Amino acid sequence: MTARGQILGLAHSDEDLVEFLRRAGIEDAGPLLDNPRAVTWRGGRAHEYEAKR
Template identity: 55%
Template sequence: MAWQSPIVVHPPAADGGRRVTVRGQDVGVARSDRDLMEFLRRAGLGEADMALDDPHLVEWRGGAHVWTGP
């Protein structure tokens, strides 16, 4: 089995939202870093553990920190 980051931020949808999965479980659609941080908090990560640019923690598909839409 290939190694995968525990958190995956999927490519932006047409409305700019990005689906987020944590350890393979869908946790919602984020539209900003703030949304993403809330999903991670709910998944049990402490603020000190939330390094959004750490590729060992977060895999950004379709571009890192790219939030588009209205």
């Protein structure tokens, strides 16, 4: 997870993302997860965290 150019960590769930965003100063970030202007999902589909083999 990267926010404002800073690496915050590796998310394993939506809850992880919300917590990283909270630490970055964004309260109530849950609704942002489905906003493509706010969140860019990379390496897979949105809300999927399992590693691809």
